[in-house]
Amino acid sequence: MGESEEHAQYIIQSVDNSFREVCGRSYTSYDKFSSFATRVLYGNFPFVIKETAANILRYVAWDVNRFSAQDMVKKLIDSGIEPMLEDIIKY
Numbered sequence: 001m002g003e004s005e006e007h008a009q010y011i012i013q014s015v016d017n018s019f020r021e022v023c024g025r026s027y028t029s030y031d032k033f034s035s036f037a038t039r040v041l042y043g044n045f046p047f048v049i050k051e052t053a054a055n056i057l058r059y060v061a062w063d064v065n066r067f068s069a070q071d072m073v074k075k076l077i078d079s080g081i082e083p084m085l086e087d088i089i090k091y
Contacts, residue, residue: 005046012040012052019056027064034060034069041076041085054088062091 015033023029033056040053057076061069073089081089 005049008045008049012049012056016052016056020059027066030060030064030066031068034066034072038072038076041081041089042079047082047084050082050085051088054085058089061089 015036019030019033023033037053037057037060041050041057043050045053057069057073060066061073070091073091076089077086
């Protein structure tokens with residue numbers, strides 16, 4: 001994802017468009033996507049990319065109800081994530 005902003009945008013959009021279908025009914029499959037989204041949120045990416053990652057993490061944490069993703073949300077908020085991103089990921 002570090003090659004260019006366009007490449008990073010393409011990857012995060014591709015993940016966002018397909019991860020629900022890929023995971024299906026396997027709740028543990030969502031953990032990989034929440035970890036990926038968390039790494040993006042901690043990374044040095046433009047806001048629009050982090051916003052998509054925040055939406056992925058929010059979905060896994062609260063809609064799928066994965067406790068591990070909820071812990072990731074808490075740690076991100078405690079670390080001082082941007083307020084607009086915090087609004088997206090908190091329940």
